[in-house]
Amino acid sequence: MLRPPLRTQAAVAVGKLASRTSQMLGRGHGTVIGGNITLKLDPGALQSLVGKRAVTVITGTNGKSTTTRLVREALGSTHKTASNRGANMPPGLIEAAADQSAQELVFEVDELYVPRVVESTRASILVLLNLSRDQLDRITEIRRVAELWRSLLTRVDWKLTVIANADDPLLVWAVGDYASVVWVSGGYRWKEDAALCPNCSRVRAVNADGTWTCECGLNRPTATWTLDATGANGPHGVTPFTLGLPGDFNRSNALVALAVAAERGIDPATAIGPIEKVVDVSGRYVTADVDGRAVRLFLAKNPASWTELLYLLSHENASVVFVLNARIADGQDTSWLWDVPFEQAAGRAVVAAGDRRLDLAYRLQLANVEHTVAESALAAIKNLPPGPVELLATYTAFHDVLKELHVEW
Amino acid sequence: MSNGDRLSIALLYPTVLGLYGDRGNASVLAHRAKARDIDGEILVVDPGTPVPEHADIYLLGGGEDIAQTTGCELLRADGGLARAHARHAVIFAVCAGMQILGTSFPADGRVVDGLGLLDIVTTPGSPRAVGELLTEAVGVDLPTMTGYENHGGRSRLGPDLKPLGRVVAGIGNGVDDGTEGAVLGHTLATYMHGPALVRNPAMADLLLGWAVGKGLPPMDEPLVDALRTERLSAVRK
Numbered sequence: 208m209l210r211p212p213l214r215t216q217a218a219v220a221v222g223k224l225a226s227r228t229s230q231m232l233g234r235g236h237g238t239v240i241g242g243n244i245t246l247k248l249d250p251g252a253l254q255s256l257v258g259k260r261a262v263t264v265i266t267g268t269n270g271k272s273t274t275t276r277l278v279r280e281a282l283g284s285t286h287k288t289a290s291n292r293g294a295n296m297p298p299g300l301i302e303a304a305a306d307q308s309a310q311e312l313v314f315e316v317d318e319l320y321v322p323r324v325v326e327s328t329r330a331s332i333l334v335l336l337n338l339s340r341d342q343l344d345r346i347t348e349i350r351r352v353a354e355l356w357r358s359l360l361t362r363v364d365w366k367l368t369v370i371a372n373a374d375d376p377l378l379v380w381a382v383g384d385y386a387s388v389v390w391v392s393g394g395y396r397w398k399e400d401a402a403l404c405p406n407c408s409r410v411r412a413v414n415a416d417g418t419w420t421c422e423c424g425l426n427r428p429t430a431t432w433t434l435d436a437t438g439a440n441g442p443h444g445v446t447p448f449t450l451g452l453p454g455d456f457n458r459s460n461a462l463v464a465l466a467v468a469a470e471r472g473i474d475p476a477t478a479i480g481p482i483e484k485v486v487d488v489s490g491r492y493v494t495a496d497v498d499g500r501a502v503r504l505f506l507a508k509n510p511a512s513w514t515e516l517l518y519l520l521s522h523e524n525a526s527v528v529f530v531l532n533a534r535i536a537d538g539q540d541t542s543w544l545w546d547v548p549f550e551q552a553a554g555r556a557v558v559a560a561g562d563r564r565l566d567l568a569y570r571l572q573l574a575n576v577e578h579t580v581a582e583s584a585l586a587a588i589k590n591l592p593p594g595p596v597e598l599l600a601t602y603t604a605f606h607d608v609l610k611e612l613h614v615e616w
Numbered sequence: 617m618s619n620g621d622r623l624s625i626a627l628l629y630p631t632v633l634g635l636y637g638d639r640g641n642a643s644v645l646a647h648r649a650k651a652r653d654i655d656g657e658i659l660v661v662d663p664g665t666p667v668p669e670h671a672d673i674y675l676l677g678g679g680e681d682i683a684q685t686t687g688c689e690l691l692r693a694d695g696g697l698a699r700a701h702a703r704h705a706v707i708f709a710v711c712a713g714m715q716i717l718g719t720s721f722p723a724d725g726r727v728v729d730g731l732g733l734l735d736i737v738t739t740p741g742s743p744r745a746v747g748e749l750l751t752e753a754v755g756v757d758l759p760t761m762t763g764y765e766n767h768g769g770r771s772r773l774g775p776d777l778k779p780l781g782r783v784v785a786g787i788g789n790g791v792d793d794g795t796e797g798a799v800l801g802h803t804l805a806t807y808m809h810g811p812a813l814v815r816n817p818a819m820a821d822l823l824l825g826w827a828v829g830k831g832l833p834p835m836d837e838p839l840v841d842a843l844r845t846e847r848l849s850a851v852r853k
Contacts, residue, residue: 340635343766344746348680402631402663408682410632410663410690510637539747540764542810545637565843569814572839573643 210307215255218248219305226302238291242298245305253297254327256304262312262328263467266321267336267372269512270460271295273452274336275315276488277464280481285473286310293489296320311471318352322359325367332470334463335371335378339400340546341509342538349400353381360385370466372459373430374417380405380425391466392430393459396518397511399546432466434458439465439475446475451486454519456512490609490616497588497612500596502528504608507599508537510546517551520597526556528587529571530600530608531563537601541566549574558587561604584608617672623649623656623827626671628697629663633687633713636766638677640811641708644820645673652832654824667696672827673706676713678767678809681723684712691716691731701733706826707803710812714797714805715769722769734798734805735774741790744768748851749788749808751781755799756822760784762815762847763808771807773798780806785851802826815844 210216226241245252263282265275272293279290289309291299295317304312316324318338325333335356338349346352360369360383371378373390377400382388394417404411407423420426433440438447439462450461461482468478487493494503503525507513520527529552533539541563549571557578559567564580571578581587584604588596600608609616617623627634627642646656659668663686667674674697679687691697701707707717715721718736721728730736749765755778770790773779779789780797788796788807797806804823806812813820817840825831 343636347744347746347766347768350680350682399631399634403683403686405682408686410686540636540766540810542636542638542640542764545640545643545811545814546634565839565846566814569839569843570640573640573647 211255211258215249215252218245218252219256219301221245221248222301223305236292236294238302239294239298242294242301245301246298253300253304253324256301257312257328260310260312261332261471262314262330263332263334263471264321264325264328264330265313265315265334265336266318267334268318268339268341268509269515270336270456271315273457273488273491274334274460274463275313276485277461277482278334278467279313280485281464281468281473281478282311282313282471284468284477284481288313291315297324300324319346319355322355325359326362329365330367332467333367333369334467335369335381336460336463337372337375337395337397337511338377338381339397339509339511340543341511344538344540349377350405353377353405356381357383368470370463370470373428376401376411376419376425376427377405379428388428389432389466389470390428390430391432391463393434393462394455395459396455397514399510432462434462441465441469441475443469443475446479448479448483450483452488452492454515456515490605490614493614493616495612495614497585497596500588500591500593502588502596502598502612504605504614505597505599506602506605508602510543513547513599516599517548521551523597524555525595525597526558526591527552528558528560528584528591528596528598529567530561530584530587530598530604531559531567532561532601532604532607533563533566534603536603544570549576552576556591558591560584560587561600583611585611617828621655623654623673623824624659624668624671625656625673625675626659626661626668627675628661628667628677629687629690630660630677632663632683632690633677633679635677635679635683636711636810638675638710638810641675641677641710641813641820644811644813644817645824648817648820648835649824651835652824654828663690667691667694667700669696669699671700671705673708673823674700676707676709676716678711678713684716684721685723685728687712688716688728688730698731698733701803704802706823707733708813708823709803709805711765711767711807711809714807715771717803717805718771734800734803735777736771736798736805738769738771740768741770742768745787745790745807747786748847749786749796750784750848750851751786751788751796752784754779754782754795756780756804758816758818758822760848761806761808761819762844762851763806763812765807765809767807767809780804814840815847
């Protein structure tokens with residue numbers, strides 16, 4: 208194995224020391240602080256640390272962390288694999304890249320940092336999951352992200368395979384006429400950001416079966432990987448599966464993980480076992496015990512993810528707690544609440560909590576959802592009738608809940 | 617009202633011009649009308665369906681550049697919104713919707729002709745205006761207005777057009793005259809994007825009052841009062 212240059216090794220050593228100090232001071236995992244210091248000392252550290260190893264970059268508005276975890280498990284069935292956890296800008300990747308024993312690297316990457324990471328690591332696989340409205344106070348325009356990716360793909364001059372969601376027109380446009388693409392179709396409930404053709408701006412005609420075409424020539428590609436009720440259909444035939452993770456969106460994420468594994472030469476029959484065993488991802492989907500109540504935790508960040516989760520909850524009878532913050536990491540604008548079909552939450556015990564619980568309470572009121580308001584998530588849970596609870600929280604609210612409930616992640 | 621006892625609210629192209637929960641404005645209007653025993657119906661107008669000729673209130677929301685351009689072209693081709701404006705129907709336009717009502721706006725590096733219903737010229741501006749927006753009313757009689765803005769436009773109002781408000785915090789129209797939004801007859805436009813009426817119930821009542829042709833009885837909503845107080849203090853802090 209080639210060792211990284213001395214300068215990089217020294218920069219990593221100093222970064223690791225900072226990470227450990229930060230951990231000891233109880234300030235979280237310390238991954239970002241350490242990575243930042245390493246990159247300050249050696250701006251080329253990520254590239255040097257990755258070396259010639261195969262990198263899979265996973266991006267999209269929703270499902271990055273979960274898909275990264277599933278891909279890590281799938282590739283881990285045959286190769287030592289390292290991946291980052293949650294921190295998805297370049298400093299967050301350093302710790303995983305520094306693991307020189309790993310043969311495969313899997314990075315979840317923030318949408319805006321994709322070009323930088325893909326180009327500096329000369330990634331082998333780029334996974335594009337989906338693109339929808341999220342943190343628009345930071346990202347400003349969704350199309351700008353699609354343009355970034357489209358432009359990146361015109362510059363790729365090495366062997367890179369794109370694995371992309373055929374059901375998201377923005378991604379189909381972003382991929383453009385890039386030659387090496389594997390299309391995946393796992394179903395996608397959110398359509399609000401794709402009324403217009405991203406290529407020509409015409410109103411897009413969607414057929415009853417979900418396929419679509421546009422006069423300008425942009426069409427839904429035929430997917431190599433699809434889902435049915437029992438499992439995945441791909442070039443290897445049918446791979447039946449039953450996931451430990453809930454929700455249609457996670458079946459779609461598992462399908463993507465199988466496609467990545469196949470691209471890395473791993474048979475789906477081998478890859479699926481470790482994927483099925485995953486039951487939680489960095490605190491998401493964990494069931495915590497609060498005074499004898501089983502509380503299942505969901506991270507809900509934007510209209511598309513709230514929509515998927517409300518659909519999931521509408522098939523169950525548990526009480527629900529919604530926790531809304533609008534700090535910088537959540538996006539400071541709560542307008543999107545009005546894009547979410549909260550009407551589906553009617554008919555059960557509902558509590559609104561979090562910094563911005565008043566915004567949420569009014570949204571629930573106008574959706575005719577009876578509810579109460581509580582200052583904290585913990586208070587909300589304690590006020591509910593006995594029985595299971597589903598808790599949906601925005602990013603910072605979710606991490607506060609993990610802390611309050613002492614959930615390790 | 618145009619349809620007897622029913623108040624009809626036309627929500628124009630929400631799939632195209634509805635980037636920031638703009639449909640919330642229709643919900644607030646229907647809710648506050650119902651509280652005054654006025655039956656309201658929300659007409660969702662998708663691209664390809666004609667803009668209704670006899671709605672009482674027309675709502676126009678925000679969108680990214682290509683959506684704004686396409687939305688504007690669809691409205692121009694339809695002609696219904698211009699006819700509604702000519703017969704003094706109530707129009708409430710937010711963000712990109714406000715720019716569309718003007719004479720021109722920038723999109724994807726081009727200058728696009730607006731519908732020309734309001735004398736507003738919008739040009740690109742920097743930095744992008746993102747954050748809480750707080751204004752005091754100028755063109756109408758309303759209490760302090762609170763909202764969120766996220767736009768890259770600078771909008772200059774023609775000499776005969778009144779602004780909706782004067783900026784206390786935020787950017788607003790952004791042309792160094794401290795103005796925000798615009799009012800002309802029964803058309804009200806603002807950079808407070810998305811569900812602007814949620815935090816500004818008096819603005820919702822002003823639109824409803826115009827639509828029904830009389831003032832509305834007061835309505836007590838402590839939750840909305842608390843939400844307003846919280847937002848106002850967050851910005852003034």
